[in-house]
Amino acid sequence: DVKVTQSSRYLVKRTGEKVFLECVQDMDHENMFWYRQDPGLGLRLIYFSYDVKMKEKGDIPEGYSVSREKKERFSLILESASTNQTSMYLCASSWDRGRETQYFGPGTRLLVL
Amino acid sequence: GQNIDQPTEMTATEGAIVQINCTYQTSGFNGLFWYQQHAGEAPTFLSYNVLDGLEEKGRFSSFLSRSKGYSYLLLKELQMKDSASYLCAASNTDKLIFGTGTRLQVFP
Numbered sequence: 001d002v003k004v005t006q007s008s009r010y011l012v013k014r015t016g017e018k019v020f021l022e023c024v025q026d027m028d029h030e031n032m033f034w035y036r037q038d039p040g041l042g043l044r045l046i047y048f049s050y051d052v053k054m055k056e057k058g059d060i061p062e063g064y065s066v067s068r069e070k071k072e073r074f075s076l077i078l079e080s081a082s083t084n085q086t087s088m089y090l091c092a093s094s095w096d097r098g099r100e101t102q103y104f105g106p107g108t109r110l111l112v113l
Numbered sequence: 114g115q116n117i118d119q120p121t122e123m124t125a126t127e128g129a130i131v132q133i134n135c136t137y138q139t140s141g142f143n144g145l146f147w148y149q150q151h152a153g154e155a156p157t158f159l160s161y162n163v164l165d166g167l168e169e170k171g172r173f174s175s176f177l178s179r180s181k182g183y184s185y186l187l188l189k190e191l192q193m194k195d196s197a198s199y200l201c202a203a204s205n206t207d208k209l210i211f212g213t214g215t216r217l218q219v220f221p
Contacts, residue, residue, distance in 0.1 A: 004155075033208070040121075042213035043156075043200065058208070090155060098143045098204040104155035 004105035006091055012111045019078040021108050023091030031094045032074035036087040081112045115139045117212035119201050124218045125191050133186045133215045135201035145177050145184045146202040191219050
């Protein structure tokens with residue numbers, strides 16, 4: 001069974017704090033993705049990575065950065081959290097970027113006060 | 114441009130059949146995914162259509178028409194546990210483009 005884990009299920013941070021969201025997958029997938037999910041807006045892609053140390057901007061990268069130092073781990077960083085970054089963050093991984101299903105982690109619900 | 118459209122909400126009765134439609138526009142289209150997402154949980158894979166036509170998988174079937182940019186998910190013999198959001202996602206070379214999801218409520 002594919003397993004994607006995320007470091008926290010719930011997180012509360014203050015405006016201006018630096019926030020790290022960690023994602024780990026155990027299937028040796030090349031591709032990893034970070035999404036945020038908001039009511040009425042669906043899943044929106046923030047960043048993705050198709051190899052170690054490689055990253056590509058998704059549709060809404062502003063205010064975020066990522067790090068992929070090891071194949072199994074993909075981190076999302078909020079350099080200075082703002083209230084409009086309050087959201088559900090979902091990590092996913094897959095064998096192929098477009099042709100294979102993505103496997104999702106349980107999500108991190110982030111509240112920025 | 115890229116665009117995925119699906120209804121926001123649908124309701125149905127236990128034991129009935131429901132069809133959730135999805136229209137899409139994306140460059141470099143590969144195929145169409147359907148995911149199920151229960152409240153507070155991660156999306157889970159339901160189906161992937163690459164070729165035109167209907168693919169059946171138990172109570173769930175998915176249809177694709179590439180020429181029309183159209184897909185649907187058909188759920189038969191609805192059960193209460195089918196109450197969830199259903200996400201349509203078009204894939205291209207790089208990524209998946211998700212619709213906003215259709216929230217299905219099944220009533221007894």
